[in-house]
Amino acid sequence: MIRIAIDAMGGDHGPEVVIPGLQKVVERRPDIRFLLFGRDEAVRPLLNRYPAVAAVSELTHCDVAVRMDDKPSQALRQGRWKSSMWKAIEAVKTGDADVCVSAGNTGALMAMSKFCLRTMAAIERPAIAAIWPTIRGESVVLDVGATIGADAHQLIDFAILGSAMARAIFGIEKPSVGLLNVGVEEIKGQEDVKEAGRILREANLRSMDYHGFVEGDDIGKGSVDVVVTEGFAGNIALKTAEGTARQIGGYLREAMSRGLMARIGYVFARGAFAHLREKLDVRRSNGGVFLGLNGIVVKSHGGADDESFAAAVELGYDMGRSRLIDGIQRELEAFHGHLADKRLAAAKNSAEDD
Template identity: 50%
Template sequence: MVSSPRIAIDAMGGDVGPAVMCAGAALAYRRRPDLSFLLIGDESAIRAELAAHPELAAVSEIEHTPDVISAEDKPSQAIRRAKTTSMGRAVAAVKAGEAHAAVSGGNTGALMAMAKLALRTMKGIDRPALAALLPTLGENDLVMLDLGANTESDARNLVQFAVMGAAYSRVVLDLERPRVQLLNIGTEELKGTDELKEAAAILREADYLGMRFEGFIEGDKISRGDVDVVVTDGFSGNIALKSLEGTARFVTDLLRRAFTSSLRSKIGFLISRPATELLKHHLDPNNHNGAVFLGLNGLVVKSHGSANEKGVANAIRVAARMVREDLTRKIIEDLDNISAHRAAVEAAK
């Protein structure tokens, strides 16, 4: 257990760069003074921002890098330049033990490629998965994975995603036995691909793990609050995520247009403002920021490129909590348990 996490920050990542990344780190530190930071990027730009955050400067080390990964860089190009970029050095700091976790708001594909190459996948994991918290109508957010790291996944991959997602849910949502479901085109056992059916059969036997497998879920039920972990392949998961984000923007834009269409509507807006502010807060991606690459020998968190300082602080909070709760160890223990159970079942046949 680590009581004082040190977080490597790709200070040049995101749409704004050092201004937002440093402000977010400063906010995270004010919330949790046990944090310290390794700020990586253009040293002069970072020092200019730290002048406004002396409390952050006191708990931070700066590492200068001359290069930055852009949003247009292909993963293969980014890997070749990893040693001279702020993103690559942030991941390398985790590998070298110079930081407990890394946070970047940069190019997702490049970050995934660098993290996978440098940190490698954990024992018992074939492929890492990208997981994120999504808002629901229930008391808690939900964890959804994979959100784009793998376009195709077989039954073994889906089972591993479920194990990792459940472990992550126990850490970030404080759930003893999270409810897990597989995303499918229907809830009936006979529906879906062979991979989904096989994964469901394995997970139904895994009741001894720290999860409750509750079968299949359809896309229109994801946000109702009846599930804690939704598992799917990266292709379907990314489409589902973008659809949810687009629907949230559609609702907020539609309300904004409706409330400004007439004088009566504007008066109605003033009356209903507390409710609309609550809706805005609930749908604000900054309140759920921090996607995690699960299944690697090291912790890497992806922040939205457009995140503000509150969003960056939330991404850092996610990284620090995974460090404190030793998420990697919990995933390894669950994988060992499911492997031992499957071996016992085969031996009994």
């Protein structure tokens, strides 16, 4: 039984989207339970309208809800210990829930998650990972905005986190991993990226297949299962993809409204266009995952509809079932064990030379 803690007040629409979204999850995932946190007067009437959700839910009243425009510091001061967002995260910390899902303020959610759950012992910075639709299917891309800038070892941490997530949700035993760069040649790029590539190549970890450098167009191609970058470039790539998807959608709508023949053609091809629209809708693969913390937190899009919120919850469900945190811990231990062995070998060779 997978237990999901839900910030019922998060997002642009709050419970009006959250509860109908959970209804869709219940229909597809019978082995799930919800711990709901929010204002009783806002959530309870919706639970009465969705008895299937109510039957698998426990509602905890919270007076405070973090607003979408709250600064992270403000959200921490006003909402720590008592807001619906904090309570949902805290349920993961105490072990009452396997995963937390919120559509709330991203900065506040990250700040509260870091404060409440803390980062894993071997991780310097957490990352936000996104599921990216590609020509081949889907890939994991991280970091898409948790932190700006990253050194070589932080990029390696992201590679380990991303490969563990890909294994959990895609079922790939040895995911392929690429470092986002300005070219695929080893001489190109920033020194931190080149250093991370060298270490990953030499480590030859059993948990991943290090592919090398990838460029921006490789993300959409699906050239690798996991694309690793720092938060500045990753967030720009994400927002660019969202804008391009909307742009193409606008072009299609305009083209289909030009003349009688175009409208008739649309009638015959509307099934194909619906499939394309679903592929282009970045909210359909909704859910940014905070990785590197001592618990799983999924950030749903603030403007998500019920289907998109359901997708975020199901993403959390899949990672809870696969015990993602345990997998990350094992891979971190393996990598740091490799580094320790390498340092020991280097020290031994130095001693022999002396």
